[in-house]
Every structure is written in structure tokens, then in C-alpha cells.
Amino acid sequence: MPSNAQSAPKRPGLPPALQALDAAVRGISGLLDVEQVLQLIVDRVRELVAAEYAALGIVDEAGLITQFITSGITARQRKAIGELPRGRGLLGLIIRENRSYRIPNIASHPESYGFPPNHPPMESFLGAPVTVRGQVVGRLYLTNKQDGTEFSADDQALVETFALHAAIAIDNARLYERVQRLAVVDEQDRISRDLHDSIIQSIYAVTLSLDDVPELVSEAPAEAGRRVDDAIDALHGVIRDIRNFIFGLRPLLVDSGSLLEGLRTLADELRRNTATEVEIVGDEPKGISLEIVAELLAVAREALANVARHSGAAQTSLRLTTPDGQVRLEIVDDGRGINPEMELAQGHHGLANMRTRAEALGGTFDIHGGPGAGTHIIVSIPRTGSRRGASQ
Numbered sequence: 001m002p003s004n005a006q007s008a009p010k011r012p013g014l015p016p017a018l019q020a021l022d023a024a025v026r027g028i029s030g031l032l033d034v035e036q037v038l039q040l041i042v043d044r045v046r047e048l049v050a051a052e053y054a055a056l057g058i059v060d061e062a063g064l065i066t067q068f069i070t071s072g073i074t075a076r077q078r079k080a081i082g083e084l085p086r087g088r089g090l091l092g093l094i095i096r097e098n099r100s101y102r103i104p105n106i107a108s109h110p111e112s113y114g115f116p117p118n119h120p121p122m123e124s125f126l127g128a129p130v131t132v133r134g135q136v137v138g139r140l141y142l143t144n145k146q147d148g149t150e151f152s153a154d155d156q157a158l159v160e161t162f163a164l165h166a167a168i169a170i171d172n173a174r175l176y177e178r179v180q181r182l183a184v185v186d187e188q189d190r191i192s193r194d195l196h197d198s199i200i201q202s203i204y205a206v207t208l209s210l211d212d213v214p215e216l217v218s219e220a221p222a223e224a225g226r227r228v229d230d231a232i233d234a235l236h237g238v239i240r241d242i243r244n245f246i247f248g249l250r251p252l253l254v255d256s257g258s259l260l261e262g263l264r265t266l267a268d269e270l271r272r273n274t275a276t277e278v279e280i281v282g283d284e285p286k287g288i289s290l291e292i293v294a295e296l297l298a299v300a301r302e303a304l305a306n307v308a309r310h311s312g313a314a315q316t317s318l319r320l321t322t323p324d325g326q327v328r329l330e331i332v333d334d335g336r337g338i339n340p341e342m343e344l345a346q347g348h349h350g351l352a353n354m355r356t357r358a359e360a361l362g363g364t365f366d367i368h369g370g371p372g373a374g375t376h377i378i379v380s381i382p383r384t385g386s387r388r389g390a391s392q
Contacts, residue, residue: 017158020047021161021162024044027040028040032173032177038056041166042054042055046142048162051142053143054072054143055141057091057141065085081116081117082117090103090109092111092113094139101126104124104150106122124144124145126151128156128160128163132167206231206238209230210227210228259327260320263297266300266301270304270307270308276308277316278315279315281320292383295361296329296381299329300331304331305350311335316333316334317332318331319331322383325383327380327381327382327383331375331377337372337374362382366378
């Protein structure tokens with residue numbers, strides 16, 4: 001997944017503080033990995049107000065700290081400090097009262113509880129809650145301005161504003177993670193159904209055909225030989241089906257960021273596992289995100305897995321074009337074809353997955369074909385498409 005964590009360009013005309021806030025907010029926007037989001041939030045808020053140390057305490061519904069992400073201390077220091085903080089002292093004060101605090105000297109505050117052994121010295125303090133849909137999910141803690149001064153009211157305003165955007169980034173990443181988990185469960189169900197409906201049933205049919213072969217060997221050896229030959233042919237078919245099934249499951253790495261390279265990899269796999277000839281037409285689209293590359297390759301894999309398992313196609317074509325600010329992928333085969341309306345109405349899992357992937361990025365999914373007429377799939381996604389943009 002692409003990261004927006006690079007330094008954002010400065011916007012002329014904005015005061016320096018707002019430029020820093022803008023850069024920090026854009027740095028965490030669009031990320032979908034929860035752990036990456038949490039760490040980047042802490043790193044960026046520390047930079048935002050030039051603090052020596054920063055932390056983000058993630059809390060559960062009871063207000064107990066379940067994660068404590070830090071910035072400014074080393075992994076060795078973290079290990080030496082030991083277990084997660086329990087929310088005593090000033091940390092507990094912010095948890096209980098759910099408001100920001102700005103304190104010039106931690107040690108002089110009546111709620112100060114002291115520090116555990118091996119903890120770095122800290123003096124000035126700024127804390128602010130992080131709230132998602134009315135529920136506090138964490139707190140930002142900052143200590144020690146790098147220039148030795150106290151945290152200012154402007155620092156507090158910047159951190160509170162950043163916390164609002166941090167909450168949105170955390171919520172988006174958690175929702176995406178939840179969707180991914182549900183997708184895994186759906187995929188497990190699909191795999192189970194496919195195995196039962198095709199491969200397991202085929203193997204069961206072979207075992208039934210061989211049940212009485214031991215008796216036939218002495219009574220009708222020619223018939224026994226024919227049964228064994230038929231079973232061998234059927235098992236060859238099962239092996240082919242298993243290879244096609246594996247083709248649809250094997251992960252495709254897209255670290256290179258090249259859509260064309262990924263399509264070539266899929267085409268090579270299809271050629272190795274079937275008798276289908278595959279051609280690729282088009283050039284590498286420029287300037288598209290890794291997110292778009294990954295989703296288009298996932299659509300292509302699903303479509304080609306259907307070709308391998310069901311279509312019996314002799315020729316398949318992958319066509320890549322970029323009309324009118326779109327990235328368009330067409331998968332065309334000359335196989336036995338399907339009735340698109342009926343398949344979608346009956347909840348064909350693969351087609352539904354492809355449509356969902358396209359629409360999640362603000363794109364469209366179309367399928368044409370019919371019995372004996374092959375299948376033509378068209379997926380178009382805006383060059384600037386993203387899940388975040390599609391949801392707004």
C-alpha cells in the first residue's frame with residue numbers, strides 16, 4: 001500500500017505553524033495499516049511542536065492503556081523501562097478528565113506519580129485526548145520542548161487540531177483492517193465451497209468407480225482394466241483442477257509497483273496451468289498508486305482463475321488503456337461464456353469481489369457475454385482513485 005508519509009510540499013502563504021500542521025496531517029492521511037498509522041502519528045506530533053519525546057496511549061473501553069507507542073526514545077530504552085504504564089499520575093488525570101493539559105513542570109504537579117527506573121528525565125508536559133465518533137480511543141502525550149521552553153497555547157492548539165485528524169486516520173485504518181478480516185472469512189467460505197463442489201466431489205466419484213474393481217479383476221479383468229484407466233484419466237482431471245485452484249490462491253507480490261509486470265506474471269501462470277493462450281495489449285500507466293495496481297491485479301487474478309476453472313477458453317486477452325483520466329483493464333476470453341445477470345443475481349462470489357474492488361476505489365465494473373460467446377470484463381478506476389476518496 002502506498003505511503004503518503006513523505007514530507008509534504010510547503011504551501012505558500014500559510015503561517016509556519018499551519019504549514020507544519022498541514023504537513024503533519026497529510027503525512028498520516030491515506031495510510032491503512034493500523035500499526036504504521038499509530039507510529040507515524042506519534043512521530044509527526046513530536047515534530048509538529050518540536051518536542052523531545054512523544055507517546056500515544058491507546059485505551060480500551062474501561063480506559064486502561066492497551067498500547068503505548070513512543071517517539072524519541074530507543075527500543076533499548078523502551079525495554080529497560082519495562083511494562084506499559086498503568087495510567088497513574090498525569091496520564092491517569094488526562095484519562096479521567098478527558099481534556100488537554102499543559103504543565104510547565106511535571107514533578108511539581110500534585111498528580112505527579114514519578115517515573116519508573118531507567119525512564120528519561122522529563123519536565124514540561126502537554127497532553128490531549130484522541131476521540132473517534134465520540135469515544136476516546138487514546139491520548140497524545142508530549143514532553144520537553146527541544147529549545148528548553150514550556151509548551152505554549154499555540155502548541156496546545158496545534159496538537160488538539162492534529163488529534164482530530166489522527167482520530168480519523170486511526171478510525172479509517174481500523175475499519176479497513178476489519179473489512180480485510182471479513183474478506184478473509186468470506187474467502188475461506190468460498191474456498192470451502194469450491195473444494196467441496198468440485199475437487200472433493202470429483203475424488204469421491206473416482207473412489208466410487210473403483211469400489212468393485214477387486215471383484216472384477218478375477219471375474220471381468222477387461223472391465224476392471226477399463227475402470228482403472230477411467231479413474232486415472234479422472235484423477236488427471238482432478239490434478240488439473242487443483243493446479244487451477246492453486247492458481248487462484250497464490251499471492252501476487254506487487255512491490256515493483258508495475259501493473260504490466262504483474263499482468264505478465266499472471267499470464268505466465270495461466271499458460272503453465274492451462275492450454276489457454278494469453279496476450280497482453282497496452283502500456284504501463286504512469287503515476288498510479290500501488291493501491292490501484294494491487295486492486296487491478298487482484299481483479300485480473302480472479303478473472304483469470306475463472307478462465308482456468310470454468311471457461312475452457314483457447315484465447316484470453318488482457319487489454320490495458322488509460323482513457324480520460326481512467327485506468328481501464330479488459331479481460332476477454334473465447335470460452336463457454338456465462339449469463340452475467342444471472343451469475344450476479346445468484347451471488348457469484350468472484351464477480352462480486354471484482355465489482356467490490358473496483359467500486360471501493362471509485363471505479364466501475366462491467367461484464368458482458370453469454371453461453372458460447374465468451375466473457376468480456378471491463379474494470380475502470382480513476383487514476384487518482386483511493387478507498388479514502390471513494391468513501392467521501
